[in-house]
Amino acid sequence: MGKKSEKAQKDKVAAGNAEDESRNSANASMERASLTVGDYQCTGILEQDFPELCGRAGFTESEIPRVTLCHRTAVTPTSEKNAADDSDGASDKDNPGGGGPTKDKFSYFKPKIEVETEGEDGKSVKVIFVHGWKIDHRMMGIFSKCLPALTALQGISLWNVALTESTFSQFLEILPHCPNIKTVVLEGNPLPEQSYYKLISDHLPLVRISLRNNMITDDGAKLISQALQSLKTNNKNLATLNLSFNHISDLGAGYLAEALRMDRSLLCLDLSHNQIGDQGTLALAEVLGPFPLTHKEIVERRRLLMDKDSHELQRSPTLSRNGDARNDRPQSHQSYAAVEKPEKAPAASKTNKSMAKKKDKDKDPQKKEEKSTTSLQGGNSTVSGQGGQAKKEDPKAAKKQLPNPEQKNSKVKPVRSASKRVPLTEHELHVEPAEITHPLLEPAESRDGKVFLPGNRVLINLNLLRNRITEKGLNGLLAAVEAQESKLIPGSKSHTGLLRLCVGKNLFPPDNETFIKLQELMLSRDPIHKLSRLSADEQTQ
Template sequence: MLSGFKLLACLLFSGQTPTENLPAQDFDEYQCSGNVEIDFPGLCALLDMKNIPAVCTKQPASLTTETEEEDTDDNKSLIDDSSIWPKPCLHAELESEDPLSAKNLKISGWRVDEQIVRVLQKMLLSLSKLQSLHFWQAGLTDQMLISLLNTISLCSNLRAVTLEGNPLPERSYHLLLSEDSILTHLSLRNNRIGNEGARLIGSALSTTRSANKNLLSLNLAFNCIGDEGAAHIAKGLRFNCALLFLSLSNNQIGDSGAGHLAATLAEFALTHEEVVERRKLLLERTQDSSLRVSSDQSSVGQLPSVPSSTSLSASKGENKAKKKEASKKEEKPAANKENPKSNKKSPDIKVPQSKGGKQGSKEKLTAQEDKPTTALNEQVEAVEIVNPLLDRLVQYRDGELILPGNTTLSSLNLEGNKITEKSLPLFLTSLEMQGEEGGLLRLCLQRNLFSPDCELYVKIKELMALRDALNKNTSEQTEEEEQGAQC
């Protein structure tokens, strides 16, 4: 009776008459208006829910103050699970006074069930201005997360997801970082993510065949990631060219894991498996290019006698582009298309053929394998994103193929781990090698197992101070992360 009354009230409030819609309407037929205060209780009522959570909307004038107070309460409760929570409430922040302008949704400190997830799935698609979705200690399961993912991918403006205090038995967090994910900001604090979860996340960041291309910030603070997990994350950073901010603060990372992270920041040699994969990709690219050229030539030869103006102009444009590319390739050898700055360091391009033995044969093979890459760069890059293995200038040195390391990552937070003074030389060397070609602007190593007055640590801080454009925001972000819970 209560649920029917609430639905009736929602319909009247929205200007719909009960005789017109109520008898024939069910959950699947409900048309969401985009007003959270109407749609959420209305959908819950149609599922015959007994205790429907309230909806609390925040007007723009009060957003800043109320949000700060609420976040403070959340962070305190992360430490003290005995806090007394208010009744379940769906918090909606509005972009303007328009009730259809919800930009943030937050479920904080109350357990959702499959019915709530079903309601959210239907409602989210109507929120055209929704930018972020926040779950804190909401009791989500792996299956609930998977269900929500299907909807998140269809939300036109949703780019930020926070999933904190929600341990998932099957560690499905990595699905939020899939190659086709549209998310740019993801926070996974305080989820008891261990080494296996870190392995899955690392693979989602990048492999030799795929890489996440949209995620800009990833917060993995206050989890249970150790050296093994840090190594997996470092491996995922090898070919990731998108991530700018990474927090691994307050985990269990020691010198071994820190060493892997530091090594990824500097130039590194490809493993045997990566070299093999690179050669496969080069071969596939060559074959794909040949098929494309053959197809273009065939289509030109089969043009009708009186073609339409649109198709004729398109064909002419394609042929003209192909001829330009072909002439460029004849005028300039493939090797000369590499970055001039790297020519001196890159025997990979000009390899002496007089050296005998295995060394010479390896150099010759490497030079041959790189020619298709440089020769096809202009043609392929115009229509597709190059695999990370082929996207960078490769040097050949001492019998190995060398990549310049991850220079995309701008901020790395490793505070509150188990790193000792042994790892500091590795970080210092990597930072010095990055130079002015890009790389870290912020490296946080406070609260680890070495003295703040350590000579190497002082040098690292001095070096970072010269390039830290984010320095003014460092203390604020650190204080926010320190309020989370330990594993």
């Protein structure tokens, strides 16, 4: 027995050593391949860089995926030429019955990279599509080398490529090096740890993220919600989030509703083909209309208001030196002195009016303008008492100052010169565009002892198709849509609030009264419906 156990232990040790050796040899080969790949300098032309990098990484010629244009036939011009050469000689021998070569018959199913290009030369890759073949560590290493060299790359679509947590981490390391990347599509790639939330970050300025058919559960929705809430208020990049065909229930919809309370960047949210019922629908409907703040949010709102007031107090000395505050009090005092000073001149020499006119010429032009400003404003009784004298002198002063273009509109805009208004204008331009404020600083309303915000008016497209919503959830959505006031966004012709809402194919009949009323209400807002109706009217005319 002892000899058998010793022999079994020796066999285990030998097998472990063999596995370690094979693993070490594989790692060594990968390191050598990575060093060889690292020596290559990419040209930015994917059709040249990708095959070269694959060859240096140890791929055989038959294993290297082809680079083809999107919406093009599966056979590339190169393969067509090879097929023609093969058909001249070996095709009759290999396929005596006629037809094309057997080895190219299934070329459609071979791994390939489809690209969408732009530019006159057609070599600037805009979008990359990788569908239906596994991407391992070696291939991710090749992508990390050639993708950043594509300066026009805006979108990457990886469908059913068997991503793992490690390859997904490699993919996340590639994205920051792609300067113009805006869209990432990861569909059919379920991850055990549901790390998709890492795509939502301030370091990745993505505009569109699609995570369809990834078996995302409520835990994954919670992580995504936390990532949305952690975004900075000035990060307005992420506009579209697609979470359709997943396993999100009422709990996950509630998590996403918490993110929509303070998120002011998301425009489109797709939650179709999930397991959301009335509870999750009501949670989403609540944040679309006026909702009450929690105690924690009220405390944060007060802190933000205090910080805002302190910043305004710190800016007030600057405003008093360069802003309108100086043009109020100091000008009135100077105008008052300028009006009183001419009173003494006529008293000293009433007979010599030319001397008084000569003194008026020698005065500072600013005091003349301040005098006109004070006469227009009617600052106090002393100034208004001299209104008749100011009216008599203004036409003559205006005639003498007419050659100076800056003094023509002194009565309308009493400014000494345009250069003196530059500091105020720069300050106003710096402050006014800062309309992107924290959502807690939005105008609030107090009633019943609670503080209500107007709700999320940024989300314009919500898709809840094919869930588990009944008439109870429909009533909540209808109340939320009706509560959204139809106000114009400043500087545009569009309205705030939802413009499209899809709730069909749920647990209610198509002839439901609430559903019909909600559809009619949304049709009046749907811009696509308006355009189609407008085009139809134009055709009839």
